[in-house]
Amino acid sequence: MAFPEPHYVKANGLNMAVYEQGPKDGVPVVMCHGFPELAYSWRHQIPALAGAGFRAIAPDQRGYGNTGGPKGEDAVPLYDIAHLTDDLAGMLDALELDKAVFAGHDWGGMVVWQMALRHPDRVAGVIGVNTPFIPRGPIDPIVGMRMMFGEDMYIVFFQKYGVAEKMFDADVPRSMRFWYRKSAMKLADFDALPADQKNLSFLKGFAADESTWPGEQLLNDEELAYYTAAFRKSGFEGGIGWYRNFTRNWQLGENLVEKVNVPSLMISAADDIVLRPEMTAGMENFVPDLEKHIIPDCGHWTQAEKPAELNAMMVDWLKRRFG
Template identity: 55%
Template sequence: MSALARQMPPVQHANLNGVDMAYYEVGPRGQGVPIVFCHGFPELAFSWRHQLRACEAAGRWAIAPDQRGYGLTSRPEAVTDYDLEHLTGDLVGLLDHLGVEKAIFCGHDWGGIVTWQMPLMHPDRCAGIIGLNTPFMPRGPFDPIAAMRMAFGEDMYIVWFQKPGVADAVLGADVDKTMRFFMRRPAALGEAEAGAGLDMSTPAAEGQSTFAFGDLLDAWDKSDTANQLLTPDELAAFVESFEATDFTGGINWYRNFTRNWERSADLPTRVDNIPCLMIMAEKDVVLSPAMAEGMEAYIGDLEKALVKDSGHWTQQEKPKEVNDLILGWMDRRFPR
């Protein structure tokens, strides 16, 4: 049995929106409003293992899919198959498969971007929205890739990801090293290392572009065990999965930043009449709490909460705190 199968509920599959989607389900199907957990990069439905267990113990219906390009779900070849129309469409298709009219969507990292798009693109399918680390980000006036390239240079990781095959090869060369590099706690004693356990604050003027994952991964000593987040079994679940799939599917999400921006010009700019919760992580430098400032101008019904001493991988770093916030909010806003 794989490390993944040993630590997750039985996997289920649904043919929807042009993909075979793998998903995990716990709790009483058909009772109450379900919550759908959406993972980020480089992650899996497995990233929500602690939340699935907590929902099951609380008698809450919960679903966590491997989203397209990841894990046991299909990996289409076309880059355009990973735009937000497809990614949100997959979640709608999953609700249709489960016979669900509306769900609460909870997203972390890239999953948070998808989750915040749901009430703009499919408001009739949203009962509630939870952003974990990822805030609602209004559409900007410029192509985001051009803006990031101008501000941070070619080595900034999202710009670097645009080059076909390059980041894919670097991250896939040693999957064990890549996952150990990413999945770290913030450094102790308030040091600059935060978020993914990286010091990504060095400006380009000092010879290193901000968030230059390629250079940082190459320079990182794999024998460094400081601040490792995962147990050996947890690490094995990620490593086995990405050794089987590589990272291209997930990277293709990033390759649609410009396309998503171009195609979002006519979308609504506010989220109203849907309860929303924003959970921030104190030490996440990738998605800092400061990025959530001003969300009240775009979200009509918003609560905020801060998880102390957490870096970027908050649902895995601080599962009890995250579980208490999610379930407490659901009990208030969606009582059974």
């Protein structure tokens, strides 16, 4: 089934591009992408859910693809978690939907868990793909990451306005090929590396000759062309803006009650080095109605690396809990 063309809705000041398949009266499932992704990142899941009778909905989120968003250093706060979750509530309003099941991968996972806290009346259920529910920590997360990993850790590096986006915008196809690779090693092999190779920096790797990049290229020519066209249109600034709000989001979450009171599914990838399966330990304290699974031999890009396995887990759980 071909990837759907977008239709556009007014949501929280955005002209949001929304991609849909499936019956209009099906239980709506909203799929939220991460970085550097798009609604297109759910291209294998949308037809599977639609074919199972669900209304599959995936937006290009704030700053991305055909939705785009505000630019400039002054616009950075417009990418905080309040805006990102309000965007999705506004999208439901525009689609005349009371609530939906929300599925999210990578940054999209953070957004959907926060949807359940910030807009609980709009959320029927949550599916976390790789991204667990992460409770608010005792210190500013950027301070913590800087202490643990240093200045070159990618999230810390992203805090410098204008630097990373300029680097990625310079050669969009190359940037896409850099990000979208299958994991080159098992989690246990990564853990065995020397400490200086585990600071989650990409700077040396990105600057190196492409032939030295580890892992197998994940995108075929058609997929690479789609991502390239989208990021040439939007640039990387908006997506990186999400990272520039870690501190602000931490401040905004100070008085939030951290309890997800809807049925929830957590699907981890065995070899995701950043969003490690063990990060789901203790989630039940915050997400009481929780089912957990791990997809073996899978790195970070679960929707593309193991689409059949992910689709089966999502559809099975959705049918059992919402069918």
